[in-house]
Amino acid sequence: MDRTATGTALLAQLPPPLPADRIIAVNRPSSDLHTTRSHSWNGWTFDVPPGVFVPGWTSRMIHDRVLDGRIETRGLRYAAMGVGLGVEAVAAGLRGAREVHALDVHPASIAATTRHYREIVGDRPGTAFHPRVGDLFDPVPDGSRFDVVTFNPPAVSRPVSDDPDVVRNVCVGAPLVARFFAQLAERELLAPAGEILLIASTTADLRALVGHALDHGFDPRIDHLHDWQDGVVTFLFRITHQGLRNGGRS
Secondary structure, eight states, X not given: OOTTOOHHHHHHHSOOOOOHHHHHHHTOOOTTTTSOEEEEETTEEEEEOTTOOOOOHHHHXXXXXXXXXXXXXXTSEEEEETOTTOHHHHHHHHHTBSEEEEEESOHHHXXXXXXXXXXXXXXXXXXXXXXXXXXXXXXXXXXXXXEEEEXXXXXXXXXXXXXXXXXXXXXXXXXXXXXXXXXXXXXXXXXXXXXXXXXXXXXXXXXXXXXXXXXTTEEEEEEEEXXXXXXXXXXXXXXXXXXXXXXXXX
C-alpha cells in the first residue's frame, strides 16, 4: 500500500469493509458497560462510570501519540472529538497545549473527562481547558479555530447492538463522519495549517470516510497502519486542507 497516496489514488487502494459477520464478531460489546470500572494508562488510573466506554487499543494509538508528541499539541489549540474518558485531553494538557477542547455528546463522559483532567493535569499555566457537551462541534463558539483535531469515530459499518450507549460509541457509521467534516469546513474550524488525525479500521467503510474528507476540501493521507492479525487493519489518517503538504504552521 502506498502511504503517500492522496485523493482518488488513496481511495482506490483502501480495502472494503470486512464481511458483516466478522465486523459483528470483533465488536461484541462488553457486558460490564453499565457498571463502574477502571482504566489504567501511563501509570494513572481513570475511574470509568456506567455508560462511559473504556478506551481500547485503537484509542491508545491516539493517546500515546498525543503524549509523546507524534501528534503535536504543545502550544497549540487542540480539540479532542468524542473524548469519552478524557485520556487524550489529559495527555494534551500534560504536553502543554495552549487550549484543550474536550468534546462529547455524552454528559457523563464529559463529567469524567473534567474530573480526570483536574486530578492529573490541574490548573496548568498557559493551558485553557474547555469541556463541552453537545453533538460534534455544536457547542463550540463561533470563531473558534483548532490547530489539531483528533477523532476515533464510532464508524463501524454494521449495527452490533441496540443499546444506545453501544451505538453511540461503536456503530453510528459513516454519516457521522460526513457531518464532522461538513462542520469543520462550513464553520472554518480548522486553522489554515491545521491537522485532523482520524482513526478507523476495516470494520468501517474507509472509502466513504475518506471520500467525505475529500468532498469537503480536505487532503487525507495514511499516517500509520496497524494489522491486528485477525483480519482487522486500523488506519490512522493525517488530514490537512487540500494543497497543504505537511508545511509549517502559520
